[in-house]
Amino acid sequence: MILKEGSTRGFRAYTAKHLNDLLERAGLPEEERLRIRAVATVLPFRTNAYVVDQLIDWSAVPEDPIYRLVFPQADMLPEADVTRLAGLLQSGAPNAQIQAIATEIRMRLNPHPAGQLELNVPKVGTEPLPGTQHKYPETVLFFPKQGQTCHAYCTYCFRWAQFIGEPDLKFASDDVDGLIGYLKEHPEVTSVLLTGGDPMIMGEPVLRRYLEPLLQLEQIESIRIGTKSLAYWPQRFVSDPDAGDTLRLFASVVEAGKNLAFMAHFSHPREMEPPVVEAAVAGILGTGAIIRTQAPLIRSINDESGLWAAMWRRQLTLGMVPYYMFVERDTGPQDYFAVPLARAYGVFRDAYASVSGLCRTVRGPSMSATPGKVCVDGVTEIAGQKVFVLHLIQARDPELVGRPFFAHYDPEAVWLTDLRPAFADHFPFEREAVAPVPTA
Template sequence: MIFSEGRRGFRAYTTKHLDELLGRGGLDEQARLRVRAVATVLPFRTNAYVVDELIDWSSIPDDPIYRLVFPQEDMLPEADVSRLAALLRDGAPAARVQEAAREVRMRLNPHPAGQLELNVPRVDGESVQGLQHKYPETVLFFPKQGQTCHAYCTYCFRWAQFIGEPDLKMASDDIGNLVEYVKAHPEVTSILFTGGDPMIMSEAVLRRYIEPLLGLEQLESIRIGTKSLAYWPDRFVGDPDSDATLKLFAEVVASGKSLAFMAHFSHPRELEPDVVQKAVERILESGATIRTQAPLIRSINDRPDVWAHMWRRQTAMGMIPYYMFVERDTGPQDYFAVPLADAHRVFRDAYAQVSGLCRTVRGPSMSATPGKVCVDGVTEVAGQRVFVLHFIQARDPELVGRPFFAHYDPDAVWLSDLRPAFADRFPFETAGAPGPLST
């Protein structure tokens, strides 16, 4: 079970509240209709904390937090939006609207980097549900009760988890299966709980997943990927379950394992409320560490000063800047994507503004099919302008840390847009088969 929204003071808003919420910003009927049309394709969910504490309604549609959680009509092709809006306006049957919406979704690459097929391990010919094993040392686990969030980000590369398509979901409630898989793979030293958002679960449910892992000597760390500090920080402060949750965190640390809280902060405003500072303090007091990450998102955080401010503030609060990601090749990528050359410029200029304590951050990094590819810069080699890249992580560990080159392309936004320089192929195109996925 996830927590009871009424009992804990958490109020969720979904598509049935969308028209009412949009009215707060003064959008006219036609504009609201077109936003609702986009929401038939992309998932929408937010909550009272985000709506009342983080969004500046006098500044919409340009307010960055509003753009983070509310669909925008230009996130999809105009023809698709107009078609869906006409169906809604004419009162078309729900099944017809959903059929039209599904057609659009299937063109949006709902599972980038082969995450539904390539990264799911197989044992005796059968796929192990709810697990991904892309890198030898790390297994991702998708708890069934954690497949929603306190609020959905419009840029989320896992948007397909939230649209009610069973064939696109990754989830499991079989913790025994996870334990046995880890035991069978001694190279695995870290488990990452992800979703959705695992922190949507109550402490009792979260404990059922985490406690069986504490006896696995090979495990060095447990990670929790979450945006709860940004979208529902009261989960760790005033929530009736907060003390028990923090006790569970302390038990993980006491067992000799590192507990890493992988916190998603996309904009400095998410760090401003006092309750966020208090939540961070309580998590750190449990012995857990907090590492911060987010994608670079056009129109929301695509300026160096925004990132420099975030990294300084996060460091001052006791958190560790970790990753700047490149927006994934899925969903409304055309709306959010920043060209790789510009992404590196933003990263470099932000990096130059901060002290060494903030320079734990890495990026801009693409989580692509062969691994996490970092754009190190643009330079000239042998008379050619090129991108310099390297793998932070790779399906083939032999590729990690080895620089390679691609022809400079000012419009490239993803690895697939690049062409190899000084070679016929990229290194990963000739590398051997990835070990952990073939078992």
């Protein structure tokens, strides 16, 4: 897709200062709007005119799934916290007081799950390399400093802590030389993932500064870009002023012999309905890049097997590769969005069973937990015990990848830490045994 001369970006962002006006559009009563604004003092809010005008069905608000995907809900946080903050907002309390309470609440929401700040940060010598994670031997994640926002924020985002303006919770870097130096010292790394935020918020000249040095490293086989831009601002690849240059940059990555994997987040079939999405996908695929799709299973937004089957079929039709169904992570408003693992497996299985083999490239439901990506393979009965069957798709310890293990069935469990090992006194990734679950 070649950009027409004279095109302009036309992007308009909406933030918390616009929230009340947008909620009035939904016809919500004043008390409800106040409580939603209270939640937005804790969790970040950002959307844009494309999402608001093209994706949300305002006649169906507040049940509309795209509305729930980007707008805070009054019951996302404990009622006592929301009531406290709403009272401060209503009384015109100083912003410093409101932010102090908001920070206190945030610290209870596990802002950095899976030890992101402690366990995954690599070092050059004795010095940590900021904005970089090296969790699996072959893959390094890099968080470009200029890519630490998004075209719109998802209410379920596990990286919400990146967007709230707390310097101690920020995780980003513009040290490209440091990254390249680290990669040269670690020849086992063959794949680099640019993530955020959303790297595609960056203009082409800035994105080029991060991508081009990677092309000089023979060890790098693949470069991935994690992004929600195809759902929230597909114009990035069609009509933005640097859309053409961006696609040419993608083509140069492929021409350099690297696999360019565009890791696209689609949470609902409606995000793929506008014609501009099809044009954007065609433009990216025309560069030789591969688009792989992923999203978490989110209660009240996409927790129906028919929606997932429809997403995978549409993605296949457009030339994309279904890749992952994730489990909502143990951070932020997990209690609001989480789907129990047993039900998550049922949603995945029913959707998987209703699509062709070409869609069955997808894996899940998968938990990105501390030891690695844990996949729920099923629920079965062994030796009279009902159990979850699981395996690690990825692991800190590569020896554990692909080895099945078992957990006692718990219909309420929503995360790995809710499970107890079956037929063993500890899980394969645990160094110390945990107390066995009493049998009836």
